[in-house]
Amino acid sequence: MLKLSVLVPVYNLAVFIEPCLHSLLSQQTNFSYEVIAVDDGSSDDSYRRMQALTAVYPHLLVLQNAQNSGLAYTQQHLLKRARGEYLVYVDGDDLALPGKLQTLADYLDTHPDCSLCYHEAEVFDSDTNKILRHYSRDFYNAKYIPQRASYEHLIRYGCFPNASSIAFRRHEHLTDAVDSKCKIILDHPWHILNALYGGGSVDFVAGVFGRYRIHSNSFGSQTKRSAARREQVLEDQLRACDNAKAFGVSEEVITAGKRHYYFATALYFLKLRDDERFQRFINLSTDGDWFFDARHQLAWRQQLTPSIVAGSLLGALPS
Template identity: 50%
Template sequence: MKVSVIVPVYNLEHYVGPCLEGLVRQKTSFDFEVIVANDCSTDASLSVINSYLTAYPYIIKVIEQRENKGLAANMLKLLSSATGEYIAYVDGDDMALPGKLQLQADYLDNNPDCSMVYHESEVFDSQSGNITGHYVADYYNHKYIPDKADITHLIRYGSFFQASSLMLRNHPNTDKTVDAKCKIILDQPFQILNAGYLGGSIGRIDKILGQYRIHPDSFGAKTLKDYARREQVLRDQLQAISHGADFYIEQSCIEQGQAHYYLATAMYFLKLGEISLFNKYISLSAQTDWRFDKRHEYLVENRSDVEGCLRVLS
């Protein structure tokens, strides 16, 4: 088996059909499997999944959890079931565009120095159907990311590619790449841990090969409604980059990643007018002498000038 596509699903009855449709229609020169793990959904997700199993029994494999295990346990089950030389991860509410699997597998075949490869993804609003941006090109740290990155870029600059755009080489330590200590963010520790165990570089394909769906129950939409959730996201991100020490990444790189995430959280709350939370996290970001960029330096030195800080972000 060349490629195993792993798809975790929980209560995605309106989205999992288009997700699976994009995968079963992939044209490849090799065999691939699509493994779908339904985490005891309470909606009609399993019915939709089973309809694809009936239509494409030679591609679709279904894991049905009898009780809700949570995303971390569901991911581990998927990884243990993947038999492919390469593993592609796709969230059950995202979509694969034509050519995705072939181009990513070809890239890994042709670049033995790369352990992982990602592609550009369109961001689209599920309710309007409008394309609102591009995940990689619009990433605020895009200018710092080379064509072939590595684990230090993930630690210092954050997750610069969309979760469903990743394909990686299968390896014996996949059971150690899911961090159950993270409550919300599992993609970044997954990326960092795989990069650490595999070594090598992280390649980029600039072609748009996937769509990232924004909907009322998506990660971003939920976070905007809940400040405590955003703070938990930060804790998850800090936990993720702490794994750099497991792979002998310099402590200075990890500290820079910490400062960066405190800065990003401070800017998030500044934009929302939550000044006390802005002050809390911009102060934490200033605990080292390192400054991410001139904007970071300005916010640290002029944190009492809220209007001036807002102008820097505009």
């Protein structure tokens, strides 16, 4: 078995896929690894560009779905072909920095009770190359996340690891961990299940080893253009919490997680100045007795004056 497999889903990323794959295929490691990229029926020339790289990099495997089948199918396709003891996931528009693969593998080697680990990532604007923030350090619930976290933190506090920063151990339920009923958000539900199936900790590995690209068709940009899409994100997050029931996770943890996601959704719409949705979701987030934290309590109590809430919390809202 190989030490590590990198999984890269691709759909209409011709502009970005070559830098992404170069950054992964040029990694210096003391072990053999493979990079598997699956094109999900792109209408641009992503697949041709990927194929051209196989002549230069023998450890690159390029595959293509027969038709556009969605991210869940593509993730399962990648997992079925992966041979690595460790699995690393990278979106096809993001970048790896030197040392990424060696650092993640070394951490999993030396921490056998860790199921999933992740590193810091720069969030950068694709047009200007400007670093906007750091993903985990500047996560709006960062103060609640210890270096050695667990599935419970993923359920309660949201997606504190960047999707393209994660490495996890092979387990017996790799494709089962991909919830194909989630329509927008797949990475967070996936890694809650990876942590539960793996049975170990969720650990932060010090160092910036990746770059998360923001562009006009990135996940966040698409979501900001559609309130309905953001509401579907919430449904996927609620489903991710409910998935934990099958593992015996307490109802208290699941309920707290679901209420937090309603709260986070309310804050999201507050930031967009959508007062109606802010008020609707802040009321769904609590019965008036339970509050996620002081921010939550302030937002609920001042819901009829959204400008006051925004003035108090705007700098700490989820993006």
